[in-house]
Each structure stands twice: as structure tokens, then as C-alpha cells.
Amino acid sequence: MIEIKQYKPKYFNATISTLELLIEEDKEKKLFEGQWSDKDYYIHEYLSKKKYTPFIATKDDNEVLGYIIGKKDDLNSKIFHIEMHYVRKNYRKQGLARKLRNYLVEYAKDKGYTELRSYTAADNEAVVRLSKSMDWEVERKDNWYLFKKDLTK
Numbered sequence: 419m420i421e422i423k424q425y426k427p428k429y430f431n432a433t434i435s436t437l438e439l440l441i442e443e444d445k446e447k448k449l450f451e452g453q454w455s456d457k458d459y460y461i462h463e464y465l466s467k468k469k470y471t472p473f474i475a476t477k478d479d480n481e482v483l484g485y486i487i488g489k490k491d492d493l494n495s496k497i498f499h500i501e502m503h504y505v506r507k508n509y510r511k512q513g514l515a516r517k518l519r520n521y522l523v524e525y526a527k528d529k530g531y532t533e534l535r536s537y538t539a540a541d542n543e544a545v546v547r548l549s550k551s552m553d554w555e556v557e558r559k560d561n562w563y564l565f566k567k568d569l570t571k
């Protein structure tokens with residue numbers, strides 16, 4: 419059974435763990451060289467710093483299939499961000515990223531945030547199409563898109 423929940427350290431040791439997924443993602447991102455720096459995605463930052471809130475999708479409470487990392491805005495306490503998200507290759511195109519995003523939306527609403535934001539490289543077609551398919555407000559900024567979701571409606 420596939421479930422989404424907030425990250426806990428035990429998933430570091432799952433059959434396919436959060437750590438493995440982060441490494442897999444880093445390798446995949448070599449495709450987008452120049453846009454991401456290695457240090458940007460340093461695992462301990464995401465899993466230990468208070469401003470980040472990681473959620474994972476697990477299968478049978480054992481394998482980690484994907485994750486989404488939420489982040490409080492540095493300046494505005496009412497804004498929450500999608501810092502990053504990732505779905506393991508074999509589980510893509512089955513609606514898991516959309517579910518992870520919807521989960522984050524509900525979490526952020528519940529915590530009293532009024533807006534969710536997501537920055538996406540314009541040439542990351544999968545994420546751009548995913549965001550557009552969710553009907554969020556969109557602004558183009560050079561090589562980036564800013565997607566916004568009003569959480570008060």
C-alpha cells in the first residue's frame with residue numbers, strides 16, 4: 419500500500435531509503451548541470467533543519483518511493499514553499515507527485531499558511547506541466563516559473 423506521511427529517521431534504513439533516493443536524484447540532476455549546485459541538496463540540511471518539512475511516499479511502510487520537501491519562507495511567515503520533490507523512476511506517471519503536492523497543500527493550510535510557492539526551471543518540462551495541470555497561478559521569470567497556490571480559498 420502506498421501512503422504519504424511526514425519523514426521519520428527510520429526511513430533512512432528502509433529497503434529503498436530516503437538517502438538512496440536523494441543520491442539517485444543527484445545523479446539524475448547531472449542532466450541539468452549548471453542549474454543546481456551539489457551543495458544545494460545536502461541531505462542533512464533537509465532532514466534536520468527546522469525550516470524544512472520532508473514528507474515521503476512509502477510502499478508497505480518499507481520502501482521510500484518519493485518525497486516532497488516543504489520549507490517555510492525566510493521572510494514571510496504566511497508563505498510555504500515546495501523546496502523540491504522527487505518520484506522514483508518506476509513509479510512515475512501514476513499521479514504520485516500530484517498526491518505529494520496535494521498532501522503538502524493540506525499540511526500548509528492546516529498550519530495556517532496562506533500561500534504555497536514553487537519555483538521551477540522553465541526547461542524542466544515534467545514539473546512545468548505538473549504545475550500547470552494543477553491550476554496554480556503562474557509567473558514567468560527569465561528561465562524560471564513561479565507557481566503560486568492561494569491557500570485561503
Ligand SMILES: CC(C)(COP(=O)(O)OP(=O)(O)OC[C@H]1O[C@@H](n2cnc3c(N)ncnc32)[C@H](O)[C@@H]1OP(=O)(O)O)[C@@H](O)C(=O)NCCC(=O)NCCS
Nearest residue numbers: 502503504505510511512513514515516544545547548551
Ligand atoms: C517531476 C516528477 C516529480 C513527476 O512525478 P510523477 O509522479 O511522475 O508525476 P505525476 O504522475 O503526478 O504527474 C502529474 C502530471 O504532471 C505532468 N507530468 C509528469 N511527468 C511528466 C513528463 N515526464 N513529461 C510531461 N509531463 C509530465 C503531467 O501533466 C501529469 O499529468 P497526467 O498524468 O494527467 O498527464 C518526476 O518526474 C521526477 O521526480 N523528476 C525528477 C526530479 C525533478 O525534476 N524534480 C523537480 C525539481 S524539485
